[in-house]
Amino acid sequence: MWRVEQLIGGVWGAGGAGGEFVVTDPADGTHVGTVPVASEDEVAKAVGAARGVATTWATTDPAERAAALRRAADAVEAVAEDLAQATTAEMGKPLLDARGGVTAGIGTLRQYAELGPVRGGRTLHGGWNAVDFMAPEPRGVVAVITPWNDPVAVACGLLGAALVTGNVVVFKPSERTPATGWLLARALDGELPAGVLSLLTGDARVGAALAAQEVDVVAHVGSSTAGRAIAATCARTGAKAVLENGGSDPLIVDAGVDPAWAAGQAAMGAFANAGQICVAVERIYVHREVAGDFVPALVDLARAMRIGPGQDGETEIGPLVDRRHRDHVHGQVLAAVAEGAVVRTGGAVPAGPGAFYPPTVVTDCTDRMALVREETFGPVAPVLVVDSFTEALGRAACSPYGLAATVLTGSMGHAQRAWRELPVGTVKVNAVFGGAPGGAAQPRRGSGHGFGYGPELLDEFTTTKVVHLGAPGGGHW
Secondary structure (H helix, E strand, O other): OEEOOOEEOOEEOOOOOOOEEEEEOOOOOOEEEEEEOOOHHHHHHHHHHHHHHHHHHHOOOHHHHHHHHHHHHHHHHHOHHHHHHHHHHHHOOOHHHHHHHHHHHHHHHHHHHHHHHHOOOEEEOOOOOEEEEEEEEEOOEEEEEOOOOOHHHHHHHHHHHHHHOOOEEEEEOOOOOHHHHHHHHHHHHOOOOOOOEEEOOOOHHHHHHHHOOOOOEEEEEOOHHHHHHHHHHHHHHOOEEEEEOOOOEEEEEOOOOOHHHHHHHHHHHHHHHHHOOOOOEEEEEEEHHHHHHHHHHHHHHHHHOOEOOOOOOOOOEOOOOOHHHHHHHHHHHHHHHHOOOEEEEOOOOOOOOOOOOOOEEEEOOOOOOHHHHOOOOOOEEEEEEEOOHHHHHHHHHOOOEEOEEEEEOOOHHHHHHHHHHOOOOEEEEOOOOOOOOOOOEOOEEOOEEOOEOOOHHHHHOEEEEEEEEEOHHHOOO
16 A cells, blocks of 8 residues: 655655545555645645746756656656556556556657757848847746546656756646556656656645646646636636547448458457547447448457456456446446437446446447547447448537547548548547557647647747847947
8 A cells, every 4th residue: 555745845745734535446445545635835835846946947958858857767667567556556457558558658758858859949041140040948837737547658748748848847646546646756756856846646626726826837638627627727827738638539430341350449449448548439430331240249349358457467458447437437328228329238337346347339329429429438339320431420520529530441532531521639540549659649629739749749848939139239240
């Protein structure tokens, strides 16, 4: 059982005047961590302390900042197994998947350590007796508020990009994975100057208090509700908001594709990490020509998935993060059934401890159902049958979200139409996951705004200054 501490102004163990809470394992309800809750005064103190060292870190040589980040990545790698074990214990991700998330986070830190020092501005063509250029500068104090579903990979992206560009960071991990955030912060802090990184813990009220402070950027990955609240706060304070919110990502299964292969892609996209992935498949539009074979194949795959607590190498589906979230997922399934949907497999809360929910396939769905229209974030695959690719594109695009979409097709023409016409930040053709490293999508609509990952994320944490150096008296230098 971990006893989490906060880090404020370079001091571990500071704060906690807001009380404490206990984190439980969603697989069996056992206690896995005790966590302090930051008070509003402590939030203000952390931001003030960060502001006090911001200039020193901003003026540190970029190569030195990059070297510190490389050492920090090594330190994270040294505790990689602890981070994976904590992730599994706190939110239920199968251990093999948790290790993959940690590995991805370490890779991201190293990527930004290489990219940071080579970023530059650009020169401008001005007068013959002057020098004109544009220079990037750190924004200052960045509040990083991260989710529970992939706590190391997501945090490393935001933390690495913010730190290597010369910003100081106040980090608030999700209240569902605070021990993971604490272990990560300890590893990073050991290789950074005192005060450059602070760690606050607590529930959504602590995150809201942090966003309302005099910070320069609020970088948040999480729910649309929280993202909208942060955007409204930033509109009042003048801070920049970098947001990746929720999504209801569609999968289009075109006519002519192998239905068994398509079902495998759908199962992976809808059920991996128990559906608790930002870009999980949340609604499936399948052409009538292949629907008759696709649906039974998807049902068979769902029934064959191994459900368990996640500590062994056999588990494919772990528990949902907690029972409250399971109630939300199950409630959407029940509401869809009440509106005429049919559960082909799953759809029932299992007996016993934990927050488990079976892989669920639901057919006869409509676009009006909350199961299709809203984010479910659980292992549920709603299926909707369409009569043409054009119909599928139109219905997939009709959403308040704009995070990602996947299209399975053998037609290059349809693939071209899909990436051009779907109003989302990421379009994947013939693979629900994957892609070259360094992709930097911009979510749209209710899914947020600002670049996520890739070299462009560095730009989100910098501001650009235009400089004109004229010679005195209008002469020569």
